[in-house]
Amino acid sequence: MRDKLTISSKVYLFIIFFILYAPIFYLIYYSFNSGGTMNNFDSFTLDWYKELFGDTRLLIIVLNTFVIALLSALFSTIIGVLGAIGIHSVRKRQTQNTLLSFNNVLIVSPDVIIGASFLILLTMAGIKLGFYSVLLSHIAFCIPIVVLMVLPKLKEMSPSLIDAAKDLGASQWQVLTKVIIPYITPGIFAGFFMALTYSFDDFAVTFFVTGNGFSTLSVEIYSLARRGISLNINALSTLLFIFTMLLVVGYYFIAQRGNTRGLGVRK
Template identity: 45%
Template sequence: MVNKLESFIKRFYLIVIFIFLYTPIITLMIFSFNDSKSMAKWNGFTFKWYGQLFQDDTIMRALYNTLFIAILASIISTIVGTITAIGIHNMKKGAQKKLLLNINYLPVLNPDIVTGIALMSLFIFIKMDFGFITMLLSHITFSLPYVILSVLPKLKQLPQNTTEAALDLGATPFYALRKIIIPQIKSGIFSGFLMAFTMSIDDFVISFFTTGAGVTNLSIEIYSMAKRGIKPEINALSTIMFLVVLILLLIVNRKQSSGGNKIENF
């Protein structure tokens, strides 16, 4: 009886959490098909907001900037972050290694508004023109720690002296890195890339302080729309983005499951 009650409480708790998490998203998706511009009433089913979405130059330009910056920032931060994580992992335990790890935690723990103002002040100090480059550099900066934190645990799981054994057998350091280390930590690298990509798309505060005239992303564009009222096209765009992310997650999970099954069968 006690076990059944405990199991019921756990399931009920999970259901409540998922309701709180996904009710706003489901509501947004439903009203993306609403024939009315207002979310206060339902006027009928329509696809017209999806058609108008791709005809709205402002939203399309913001979406292009958002995706382009997110992809570039994610790739650069993943490459730099992976190399940095390998360097930190190979350092001897001591005060210097702890100091670097603590410095890496700072951007993660720091409020976004502090990071945004700090980066803005830096760009002003070095007399850098605000625009695409400043926003890209900012996104790389706050994405790097997440990549490092995703790769480091995978490096710790590597068998000891694997690299030294490869070098003793005649492999060059680059060959050992490319053929031995990276294949074993690729799941951490991929997780870091996804984290950096998500953080970049989601960011508003840092982007707001480091952007320039003529350069805007979706978060800034939606914020400016909020003063006049959110367009129904944004509901359609959010629905498409949510479904794309959901499909990608299902594909990744399916590949991981099939990979695990192959290992077990082997």
């Protein structure tokens, strides 16, 4: 019976992963098609990648997307770490749960509502739609993600570490920089990479707060796809998929390194 369940579960997982990844690999496969369509594969070519790298406007959009993603991940990580430490330091359980509920609102809310809310807020504040509006919006919805990635590491940390540091004469700043931050470093890196990925891939919120003359890859790919099928979209999507996979692999190794350090400390 167990063997049957094991086989059925493996078949189920294979079907799920096939449904998820088959369209992606189909897209990647035709990014090397010289025929210019996604119907018949004529011959192997790199012309679509050459055309992609020869498009100056698109390269500027790629640069804008990377800058937005890196800056939003950096600022949201700093704010999110401080927020997670603040929530963890709250003594009352009810107050802590309330703060966590407010933190999770941006995660569980639909992207359309979040995007429209940011658009109204930025318009009322007199902030011109463009680079800064996109950056502020991305920082805002990335902060809760960082908080959720850092909080578990704070809860794993034994209070005796902080008490021992204070008994040895460490100041509040030294406790933060010498004890807390090193211990939660895996969570910080995980939050940074998650924020980077969310910012890089976001479309719905960015679509609302992007102004004329400024665009990101997600919005640009959407506009290109509406004009018709062009295999340079496949080439661009292939490069984005590879970049995302590299982020996932980097996060995996950082998480494994953090777990190894944790086991070493326990021993």
